[in-house]
Amino acid sequence: LLYAAKACGANVHAYYVSTPFQPQFELDDAKLLAESLHADMTVLPFDVLTDKVVKSNPKDRCYYCKNQVFGGILKAAKEDGFTEIMDGTNASDDAGDRPGMRALKEMKVLSPLRLSGITKTALREYSRNAGLFTWNKPACLATRVPSGISIEASVLKDVEWAEKSLSDLGFRDFRVRVYPDPASGDTKPDAPWCAKLQLTEDMIPKLMEQRKEICALLKQRFTDVTLDLVARTPSM
Numbered sequence: 001l002l003y004a005a006k007a008c009g010a011n012v013h014a015y016y017v018s019t020p021f022q023p024q025f026e027l028d029d030a031k032l033l034a035e036s037l038h039a040d041m042t043v044l045p046f047d048v049l050t051d052k053v054v055k056s057n058p059k060d061r062c063y064y065c066k067n068q069v070f071g072g073i074l075k076a077a078k079e080d081g082f083t084e085i086m087d088g089t090n091a092s093d094d095a096g097d098r099p100g101m102r103a104l105k106e107m108k109v110l111s112p113l114r115l116s117g118i119t120k121t122a123l124r125e126y127s128r129n130a131g132l133f134t135w136n137k138p139a140c141l142a143t144r145v146p147s148g149i150s151i152e153a154s155v156l157k158d159v160e161w162a163e164k165s166l167s168d169l170g171f172r173d174f175r176v177r178v179y180p181d182p183a184s185g186d187t188k189p190d191a192p193w194c195a196k197l198q199l200t201e202d203m204i205p206k207l208m209e210q211r212k213e214i215c216a217l218l219k220q221r222f223t224d225v226t227l228d229l230v231a232r233t234p235s236m
Contacts, residue, residue, distance in 0.1 A: 014041040021140040023160040062100035092120035158221045181223045194224040201231040
């Protein structure tokens with residue numbers, strides 16, 4: 001979206017809200033992208049986990065999170081003299097299953113990609129053809145924790161570490177989901193967590209080849225490591 005706005009000659013300013021839900025590389029990549037597009041960008045640090053509802057992680061968590069995040073963006077944009085806010089929601093995002101989109105509508109945030117009928121698949125293709133290294137970005141880290149389970153900053157850090165570790169081993173297009181260890185019977189914030197790997201089908205043979213290494217690695221932070229046998233659909 002930023003690339004298209006710059007290509008159209010729009011007077012645009014990028015805002016990145018830095019929260020525990022984004023790994024460090026996302027901020028690094030955002031800065032690099034803005035620099036490569038010669039776009040101004042402001043980083044807005046914000047701890048969304050101070051909101052008790054967001055932290056409790058209900059099914060509509062995204063609604064409350066978007067309210068916090070875009071509330072901060074709207075305030076900063078207004079101070080910078082901007083009156084219109086746009087986000088990257090696309091046509092593949094189902095409004096009926098996306099509580100966050102309700103928040104965007106209430107705050108009058110525009111979603112040009114969605115309004116133009118651009119799907120997630122098409123968006124990745126357009127971005128890749130434009131030479132943007134951000135063409136296959138993953139979803140935020142909060143999606144790795146099951147709804148109804150309190151989100152802890154510490155486990156998000158563990159997820160970030162685990163996904164980076166697997167990326168360094170050559171894995172692509174995967175997720176490390178987490179859930180409280182049922183064997184512990186503990187629901188406290190510092191209770192042990194298990195990791196569940198979601199891979200595309202072509203990555204499963206690689207996992208089997210490196211199974212012992214990966215289990216030993218991830219058990220540094222998690223009490224158990226499991227594999228989701230329902231393979232992820234590739235991003236492209």
